[in-house]
Each structure stands twice: as C-alpha cells, then as structure tokens.
Amino acid sequence: MTTKIDQTFLDEMVGILQDYIRIDTTNPPGNEEMAAKFLKEILETEGINVTIEAPSPHRANLIATLKGQGKGKPIILLNHMDVVPAEASQWSVPPFSGEIRDGYLYGRGALDMKGMGVLELMTILYLKRKGVILDHDLIFLAVADEETGGIMGTKWMLDRHPELFEVDGIFNEGGGGVFDQGKNWYEVSTSQKVLCQVQISTKGEGGHASVPKGSSAIAKLLSALEKIQNHTFSPILIPTVTEYYRRIAPLQKKEWQPIFQDMEDALRRGEPLLKEILADPLHHSMTHHTAAITVLRAGEKVNVIPTEAMARVDCRLIPGTDPDDFITTLKEIVNDPNVKIEGIFKGINVPPSPHNTPLFHAIERAVGLHDPGSIVAPHLVPGATDSRYFRAAGIPCYDFIPFRLPIEERMLIHGIDERVSLENLRFGVEVMIDIILNL
Ligand SMILES: [Zn+2]
Incomplete structure (x- = not known):
C-alpha cells in the first residue's frame, strides 16, 4: 500500500517546520535547548516519552521512543x-522567518x-495516530552540534548511551x-569520505620590505601550496562507487x-573518456582524494616581511585511507624539510554500510x-555526517533525505535562500513513512 497524507497533515507539518526554523540554532553557539523543548512538547502531546539531556548550558540532545513489539x-x-x-543581508527573506513564497518554505535548516x-x-x-x-x-x-563535529551531540550521546549501539540501523x-536535466534518481549515502585537515607552516627571514633577503616564509609556503594544488591524485574506486555508477549508467x-x-574495467583499460567524466567536480570527489586550501595567514603590515606563514588545507580522503598515511603523502609531494605539515583534525576511517x-x-x-521505475543507488557522500560514529561500531547507516532536488536547489545547503518546496515536504514524509512501514 502506498501512503498518501491529507492536506491537514501537510499543513500541520509545514506549520511545525516554520516554527522550528524560527528557533535560531546557529552553531556556534548552537543553543539547541529551545529547539529540543519545542520538539519535546509536540511529542509529549502525542503521548510519546521524551528525555532531554544537556551536555552544557543551552545545549541539548533529545531521545523519544515509539514503542514496538520488541521483536x-x-x-x-x-x-x-x-x-x-546565515548572512541575513544576502537573503531575499529573513533566514529565520520560515516564510513561504511561491510554494517554497524558506529558512536556514529547511534542507539541512x-x-x-x-x-x-x-x-x-x-x-502513533494510526495505532x-x-x-x-x-x-x-x-x-x-553536528555542524561543528558532533562532540556535544552524537558523540556525547553515544559515550553515555551504549544502548544506542544496540540497534539494527540508522x-x-x-x-x-536528484533531478538533473530531465532525469531523476535517488542516492542513498552508505559511505562518506574521511576528513583530514592539515596545517602547513613555514618560517623565514623577516625584515624591512625594502630589502628582501633570501627565501621568505611566504615564498616557502606558496611553493608548498602550489605543489599540492598541482598534484593529481590517482582515481580510487571503492565498491560502493562502482555500484553507484553501474546503477545510474x-x-x-x-x-x-x-x-x-x-x-573498474574502464580504469584498467585507460579509457580516454573516463578522464573526461571524472573531471566533473562531483564525480571527481567520489573517486579521488581532494585537498582544498581554505585558510591562508601571513603578514600584518605591507612594508614588513613576516617571519611566519601558515595555511590550512581541508582534505577529504577515499574511505580506506588512513589520514596519517595521507599526511606522509603530502610531505612527499611538498618534499621540503623546511615546511611543517601536521594534522589538525583526523577523521574516522570507517567501512561503508552494505x-x-x-x-x-x-x-x-x-x-x-x-516513483515507479526509478533508480536507487548506493552513494559515497563527499562531506561528513554523524553516521560515521555509528558506522565505526558496525551499524548500518543510510543517509537519505527523501526530497527530489534539482542540482541548483541542492546547492542551497549551507547557502543563501535555503528552501524546500511544500511538494517535497509532502513527497518526503510519504516516502519516509513507507520506508518504516516497509521494514
Ligand atoms: Zn546536516
């Protein structure tokens, strides 16, 4: 049977999402306490037990359980x-207003x-209502706290609630x-790349800018960054990714x-078209390690040569790669003992969910x-979600938001004018209900 919700249920859902978006939980600092209380009230009104746990003042995590037969x-x-x-001045509506325009509900968090x-x-x-x-x-x-690493959120809860690991899945x-150029398919992320953030620092001779001497800290840093930027990492195909491509072929x-x-065969054969396909940034990120230079710091005054320079590089590794091994690779690429490369955040390297x-x-x-006849494919997400904490314990995790988004709407995640169509809210909840009923 296919679930169809009525207009009253959709209206209720839209109202709840508007109110939820109006609670500003920008992280940092987070302030999730108000949001947790808001959700608690809704769940308790339905007779569902809820507990809120606070890792620190104004932060909160919430657990509610819909009791089953225990089978x-x-x-x-x-x-x-x-x-x-959200930078309000850039938005066409206030980002925490939950305003509806032309069939879309606007607001930070509408998608993410x-x-x-x-x-x-x-x-x-x-x-619960259907019994x-x-x-x-x-x-x-x-x-x-998901947006800044989950230490106060998922990680904190798992450290205190080992029973959360006693589950069949997430x-x-x-x-x-995805809606792209008249085609649509569904990506279920079963794996994510491994985060590896590094700091690169250099020292050099400083002094007055009118008399430059030798190699400065900045010159050494730029040379190191150029080597990293120009390096081509070889493609690595994991089974999740080859299966993804097979299904969307x-x-x-x-x-x-x-x-x-x-x-895999195309890679072995050195198929020339493969290079063209993998040059697309999204395909590239699913098949390669990436290294994006995101922070650059050196110098204060225009006429002073600084003695120190620093950059930070956000690297995302294909699962199966140890961050420490990758840092060694970066050192080999830079090949300069005067350049210090150190890991500042090394993510968890976890195997994909089946x-x-x-x-x-x-x-x-x-x-x-x-959506009869559509394609559903396992997928490697280039970013990171809290699923890594569960996957590390061997629990299958399926990262899937049942919205159908054209590429330009997908790009609104963390962007300006983030919004979701009311049509997607209807479709999404009907699919979500049927996922649970189909288990
Ligand atoms: Zn998110």
Missing part, C-alpha cells in the same frame, strides 16, 4: 537541531536538516533524490554507458511506490 532491535531516525550561520528532522517527527506522529505497532522500537534522536541526512549518454557500467540490508531494501521499495 527486533530498534531503528534510529537521526537528525541534528543545529544549523550553520530541520526539514528532514520534521519528516522524521511527522513519521512518528503518523504511526501502528512496529516489530521494533523506533527511536527519534535529535542531536546538537536513517540520517546525506543523499537524496542507463541515465547517461550512449557513449558513456559502457564506462559507467564497469568503471547495500543488501533490510533497511536499504526498504528505501528501494518505498521510493519505488512513490
């Missing part, structure tokens, strides 16, 4: 309450991820439906299809009900 281990619906900052949080919340309300008793408990876990943000132009069908589990199949079936 299987629980499933977690994970979402984060914090959002990234208060919108998805509300889909999960409404799924629980829907099941559905699932085999297993369904846990609604709303956390703080649904979380990440992939979603039918959507590609004719001459590309055989390459998408068997990307795509032959009941949870993955539940997504395939639910999407098939609402």
